[in-house]
Amino acid sequence: MDKPNIKPVRPWDLMNPNIPKVSDEIQEERFSICLSCPKLIQITKTCSECKCFMVLKTRLLNATCPINKW
Secondary structure: OOOOOOOOOOHHHOOOOOOOOOOHHHHHHHHHHOOOOOOOOOOEEEEOOOOOHHHHHHEEEOOOOOOOOO
């Protein structure tokens, strides 16, 4: 089954004012899930699955967790 036609997020999307972001509350909620995940490299706050800096990735509306936790 194909995924919806959603472009993958990229690090520079945070700089683009036309890319939708989530509220601070949603970002905090997403990141708190990451903080309790064994896939998070605690020292760098990087996901070992997708290699993203999760403090930043959790801010993007179209971003998803690589193991579907959020």
